Amino acid sequence: MKTTIKIGIVGLGRIGKNHARNLAQRVRGAELIAGSSPVAAEREWAGKELGITRLYENMESLLADKDVDAVWLATPTSLHAEQIVSALEAGKHVFCEKPLALTEAECERVLAAADKYASQTVMIGFMRRYDPAYVEAKRLLNNGDLGRLFRLHCASLDAIDTNGFFVDFAPTSGGLFLDCSIHDIDVALWMTDGAKPVSVSATGIRAMYPGLAACNDVDTATATVLFENDILATFHASRTSHHGDETSLQLVGTDASLALGVGGTPVSEVSVQKGNANHSDRVVDFFGRFEQAFVLEAQAFVDAISSGDTLRGRLLEAQAATRIGVAMREALEQQKIVNFDN
Ligand SMILES: NC(=O)c1ccc[n+]([C@@H]2O[C@H](COP(=O)([O-])OP(=O)(O)OC[C@H]3O[C@@H](n4cnc5c(N)ncnc54)[C@H](O)[C@@H]3O)[C@@H](O)[C@H]2O)c1
Structure with missing residues (x-):
């Protein structure tokens, strides 16, 4: 199992910045190597504040980065399902902010992709x-x-x-x-x-x-x-x-x-x-x-990947919540x- 999980964050808005700081500074076994946002000011923030050098305008470019093991989605909710599926297809583990999706059909789509890419971890951000x-x-x-x-x-x-x-x-x-x-x-x-x-x-x-x-x-x-x-x-x-x-x-x-x-x-x-x-x-x-909970949540995601835990039971619970x-x-x-x- 890998000892360092290389993470790319997508979305650097209100919660994305909070997660990015934690991933860069407070999570054992995590390395935040890339970021993506369509907003230039947000990419600049990640470069200046966190020293991230691989900054992409869109998620597709970040997904094409072979060094990225896991994608961290902090994007608008209406994009979650589609982006989780794309990240799985690109071979990445995925953390996605809550909620999993906005419809039951979208949840089914994510669950089907998770079944297909059965060795990849997927976690939804319920930090409580x-x-x-x-x-x-x-x-x-x-x-x-x-x-x-x-x-x-x-x-x-x-x-x-x-x-x-x-x-x-x-x-x-x-x-x-x-x-x-x-x-x-x-x-x-x-x-x-x-x-x-x-x-x-x-x-x-x-x-x-x-x-x-x-x-x-x-x-x-x-x-x-x-x-x-x-x-x-x-x-x-x-x-x-x-x-x-x-x-x-x-x-x-x-x-x-x-x-x-x-x-x-x-x-x-x-x-x-x-x-x-x-x-x-x-x-x-x-x-x-929830400062501490956000850090522990990120740690749990990284630990799950490191130990080969796909967190599938939790994904089913996220579906039930939706x-x-x-x-x-x-x-x-x-x-x-x-x-x-x-
Ligand atoms: N766990 C929590 O308590 C908590 C708190 C706040 C928000 N959230 C969740 O986090 C998500 C983001 O919320 P926010 O408040 O940070 O929103 P926000 O609007 O502040 O940030 C959204 C980010 O997504 C980026 N973005 C927009 N379109 C994109 C695209 N097509 N591809 C890639 N990036 C894109 C924006 O540039 C921005 O960086 C939402 O799903 C929300 O429900 C969770």
């Missing part, structure tokens, strides 16, 4: 799985501290954007549920060991960004999912948080409940609640909140309950 607080929540749950889990509530709240980013970003994002709640859906699948969804309903509004109407998106929404074994989950997402970014999880079992990151509670700690919860008003943005996200969008747009045919 590497966050120590979420890991601790899962440990407590597995340990039986909560009893039988029957209720989850997840919230992903973005600080208010005054620069128009959310409106510009929306047309390629898949909408609020596939963009934001997809992390929480993945967490729910993780916490429930892959429970199958039974039905979904959803409601949403445009409270602060009328421009989202152009792509029929909303800025505040809640979806309710009934999972098998009577597990009820709610997913709240919003771009309108006055107190800043919030990523929170509440689990309720027959013996105890657990809360993480709720309403500005200390973000890196888990509090198991049997009486009153304690709160503080400390809030950071999501890059800061399926639920698509159903949420359908429930919202058509104002109907979507039942799953399991």
